Amino acid sequence: MTPILSPQGLAGLVFLGCVAATIAGAVIATSAARLIRAVAGLALCMVGVAGIYYFLGSPFVALMQILIYAGAVCVTIIFAVMLAEPHELKRVGKIHPLAGPASILAAAVLVAGLTALAGKTPWQATGCRINNGALEEVGQSMLTTYSMSFELISVVLLVAIIGSLVLARSGRSK
Amino acid sequence: MDVLALQDSLNTYLVLGAVLFGFGIYGMMRNRTFIGMLISAELVLAGASVNFMAFNRFLAPDPTVGQIFALFIMGLAAAEAAIALSIIIAVYRNFKSIDTDDVAELEG
Numbered sequence: 001m002t003p004i005l006s007p008q009g010l011a012g013l014v015f016l017g018c019v020a021a022t023i024a025g026a027v028i029a030t031s032a033a034r035l036i037r038a039v040a041g042l043a044l045c046m047v048g049v050a051g052i053y054y055f056l057g058s059p060f061v062a063l064m065q066i067l068i069y070a071g072a073v074c075v076t077i078i079f080a081v082m083l084a085e086p087h088e089l090k091r092v093g094k095i096h097p098l099a100g101p102a103s104i105l106a107a108a109v110l111v112a113g114l115t116a117l118a119g120k121t122p123w124q125a126t127g128c129r130i131n132n133g134a135l136e137e138v139g140q141s142m143l144t145t146y147s148m149s150f151e152l153i154s155v156v157l158l159v160a161i162i163g164s165l166v167l168a169r170s171g172r173s174k
Numbered sequence: 175m176d177v178l179a180l181q182d183s184l185n186t187y188l189v190l191g192a193v194l195f196g197f198g199i200y201g202m203m204r205n206r207t208f209i210g211m212l213i214s215a216e217l218v219l220a221g222a223s224v225n226f227m228a229f230n231r232f233l234a235p236d237p238t239v240g241q242i243f244a245l246f247i248m249g250l251a252a253a254e255a256a257i258a259l260s261i262i263i264a265v266y267r268n269f270k271s272i273d274t275d276d277v278a279e280l281e282g
């Protein structure tokens with residue numbers, strides 16, 4: 001058992017806090033009655049996931065997670081909620097009687113199956129690593145080995161920007 | 175079982191990714207609005223990213239692959255959120271609602 005007042009023990013505590021934030025955020029995001037609270041839950045969940053990424057040894061991806069998800073995506077969703085939610089509590093409690101139990105059952109079966117699969121598979125650790133996965137190596141391989149996907153994703157983002165402008169523009173006179 | 179050393183085992187992260195995925199599926203089936211479904215889709219993508227980063231940390235011989243994959247997932251999720259939200263705004267303009275039940279007619 002790791003002593004709690006050692007560096008490892010404190011790191012374990014922080015890790016448990018990140019996991020708790022992630023799961024609490026996911027619960028709020030899926031079952032909140034009002035959409036704006038669900039967005040706040042999503043932001044909390046994404047900050048927790050960023051902490052998980054930090055523990056997985058890549059602070060850069062953790063910072064990008066906070067910047068893109070907790071910053072950009074959540075703010076965009078909040079704008080859409082404010083633009084397009086006229087009667088917030090109109091439909092609460094009126095879901096189909098089978099939808100609640102069926103969705104819980106489906107999600108539980110999926111989680112149990114994936115957990116059992118992860119536990120049963122004999123994962124083989126690699127013997128050697130060709131670099132230490134620092135930000136420098138990430139940048140180098142992004143612009144050499146994965147330069148094709150890098151260019152493709154910039155095209156995808158450009159098309160997404162133009163497409164969302166065109167879509168949001170149509171029917172503006174109504 | 176050592177609770178404070180959970181961050182050193184691959185299984186912890188795999189279970190966490192599975193739980194996030196399960197919450198996403200649950201929310202997508204249960205939610206009645208488009209924006210709620212979009213939030214659930216973001217949870218599914220986050221679960222997939224956690225899995226990739228975990229394999230990257232513990233198993234991959236080249237530890238940059240998982241990070242690059244997670245960055246690409248973030249880019250695609252941002253593009254998806256932008257497109258989905260502009261579709262939602264357009265639907266709201268036409269139907270004055272973002273409930274999935276009210277938007278139940280197709281026209282050519």
